Amino acid sequence: MQGDRARGPHRHLEDQAFQEDGHPVDWRDLEVQVAVAKIGKHATPESGDTVETVERPHGGLSVVVADGQRSGRSAKAISNVVVRKALTLLAEGVRDGAAARAAHDYLRTYRSGQVSATLNIISVDLTTGSLVVSRNSDCPAILLREGRVHLLDAPSEAVGIHPRTRPVITEVALEPGLGAVVFTDGIAHAGHPTGGTWDVAAFVQQRLDAGTETARALADALLEEALRLDQNRPRDDMTVAVVWVLPSRSGDKIRRLEVSFPLGSH
Template identity: 45%
Template sequence: MFEIEVAVAKVAHHGSGESGDTLEMIERPGGGFSFVLVDGQGTGRGAKTLSNLLATRAISLLKDGARDGAAARAVHDYLYTYRMGQVAATLNILSVDFQSGKILMSRNNPAPFFVIDRRGLHSYSEPSTPIGLQPMTKPIISELPVAAYTYVVVFTDGLLRAGERTGEDVEIGNFLSGWPAELGRSAQELTDTLLRRALELDVGEPSDDMSIVTLAVLPAATTHSVRRLRTVVPFEAPTWPTPDPRGLDSDEL
């Protein structure tokens, strides 16, 4: 039995209150699950509104049983029609399909994705274009076996831009090639380590929105089929007016 772990880390462009990247998860109707990662053009609220809209549409299609490639094409067609070819977005759909026993990646993103296993590092960098700009855009689709000690690393282009401002290069390929897959470290550890390196190169001030998704297939430590989901989100509570002790606002007195 295998245990599949997925870890996500996101950080917004420095000075922007909200990331323009959106990540959504869904359980597939036939078994398995999918993660949809969208990077809307630009940063801030406008990019977030766009990416949220596209991710929601992709999730809805997948929930209805559409195949990953068909869902990616439909989301592209929607954006191209909706914004008349004037706005772009990148789209990644990472799935584990229990029916086929495969890991699927549908990619409309110039940024590559990487796979680490006991044989080493594999880069999937076939030319791929964002959705929304050209009428016949198609996703690049890759299939991978579900095998122990496999890590799949997907990210938005903000990670590639880390260090540009200081003349440094994140060198993702070199960094990932040193990851010891056979030790079975968690997906969260790999994600956090990669994000930490990017933030160090940006001197703690990200030059773009960054999102990293890592899927790890590891030997199961238990035979119990328990699913767990943990989410950690920073939240700065707004400052609310102090309530009147008698239950009335001050302007009602």
């Protein structure tokens, strides 16, 4: 496990990825897998976390994850506002950092700086040929690269409260096996009712070492472990999102989307 602390609001790890033979990676031979697993706080009728995905107008996609302050319906209203603002701008071609700052400004104005939300954006940007991770959250993100995990844990503020809040952004050139995992604090604090955390990155590394090969399997395993730590009675809303760039398996150009949504959940 490697901690990767950004030295500023935007950190480029690489400008271009290369194969072992020295030739640039052709990311057109890759596919993007996106998986989300989420559950609400135990005995709370509605989750305060919101997740949405949008196609980028010049190619690629973005996954937006927000966790509203508190839980339940009031938190859902906050996270919906934040995600909706960011999503609209991303769909119009606005860059991730600008979209995150605009979502912050909007929430701060809308609620007079009295409420906050964490905001994470993972984007596969085909204009730049890169994976972009934008964080406004006290929870770290996890970068997957060459079978290893790298912790993205530079200090970052939630949106909605302080003026001039900016996201911490990490950008990496697309390559096979590159991915990112983001999660809300219900995952981070699972099994620790007094506010402690467990080593999520170490668990993800264990799953990679055990041969986990899909975003769906990784997201499900992470949520299942968090639920186990909370004895299947989650103390907070739990959401995990995984975006993973992998060699294309199907060989076709078909885009596929599958959603499983229990009718008893919100």
